[in-house]
Amino acid sequence: MGQYSLDRPDEPQEHRRLDLQHEMWLLTFNGELHLSKIPAMKNSILDIGCGNGVWTQAMATAHPTSHVTGMDITPPATAQRSNVKYVQANAEEPWPFHGQFTFIHARMLVAVVRDWPTLLKQCWEHLEPGGRFELSDLVPPVHAAESEWDNDTSPIIKWATAVQATWRTEGLDPTVISDLDKTLEQLGFVNITHSRLRWPVGTWSNDEKERKIGELCLLNFQRIHESAGHRMLLNKNSNISEDEARNLSNDGIKDFTENCCSKRFFFDL
Known part of the structure; x- marks a missing residue:
């Protein structure tokens, strides 16, 4: 897993943003922490890319007889529950444990994982027979439901397209989430299912839950743009200046904020 494009998860502002993002997933899943069916008791659970540990801790609370391990390159320093353990590790490198898990969970990794085959192979090798693996993520980029704006004439989509181009120079594939089935099947995974969901941006939806999301x-x-909107466009291969990156980011978040309802922006999940 690569370096964080955003602030580190142990920094206060990013910690709060990850809590907010966790609330979005809870709303999306109707209050559930996951969609997979797992036994009610005595599970061994792994949370890949656990960030600030908000899902890890919530899962440990919901399953007090289970043991939950959170793995991240910058995991929380301490666990708040006795059935939680944090491990500092890169999930794309050999994992520092040999046990198997009942349930492996991963969320929001599209912007950090480069070697998906290696990560998924290790998931397969560390799953108990009959175990479950669940991956929840965005499918970039942002879209506009008003089709005339679903292109680079919208500054936020122009920014998002530029971010994806930068990701590709770093070995990241922004479309990979939609194309993992073959890799999973080759490893031996069965009963692969998809839940096609979306996150609207702003309050344009007629659905009460979607308006809250x-x-x-x-x-x-907005918080992502404040902390890293221009940085996400810059690396050693960038062909734009820092000022150009800031202008592109500022135009994007202005469009995102002011026109989210008129253009009906949304993210596919």
Whole structure:
């Protein structure tokens, strides 16, 4: 897993943003922490890319007889529950444990994982027979439901397209989440299912739950832009200046904030 494009998860502002993002996932899953069916008791659970540990801790609370391990390159320093353990590790490198898990969970990794075959192979090798693996993520980029704006004439989509181009120079594939089935099947995974969901941006949806998600989604990505909107466009291979990156990011978040309802922006999940 690569370096964080955003602030580190142990920094206060990013910690709060990850809590907010966790609330978005809870709303999306109707209050559930996951969609997979797992036994009610005595599970061994792994949370890949655990960030600030918000899902790890919540899962340990919901399953007090289970043991939950959170793995990240910058995991929390301490666990708040006795059935939680944090491990500092890169999930794309050999894992520092040999046990198997009942349930492996991963969320929001599209912007950090380069070697998906290696990561998924290790998931397979560390799953108990009959175990479950669940991956929840965005499918970039942001879209506009108003089709005339679903292109680079919208500054936020122009920014998002530029971010994806930068990701590709770093070995990241922004479309990989939609194309993992073959790799999973080759490893031996069966009963692969998909839940096609979306996050609206702002309060344009007629659905009450989606309006709440949309409020949080707008705030979440405003915070991302504040902390790293221009940095996500810059690396050693960038062909734009820092000022150009800032202007592109500022135009994008202005469009995102002011036009989210008129253009009906949304993210596929």
